[in-house]
Amino acid sequence: RVRAYVPYGKQWYPYFMRRLAERPANVAFLLRNLLRS
Known part of the structure; x- marks a missing residue:
């Protein structure tokens, strides 16, 4: 099973940005996956 948490509302x-700043490795992960697709 996989769960995907998607923030919504005015403060998404x-x-x-705060969640990405908490773990810089997430930024690299996001960029790598965006460039692959």
Whole structure:
């Protein structure tokens, strides 16, 4: 089973940026996957 958490509402972007800043490896992971597709 896989769960995907998708933030929504007015504050989704600041939440998303905060979560990326908490773990810089997530930024590299996101960029690698965007470039592959």
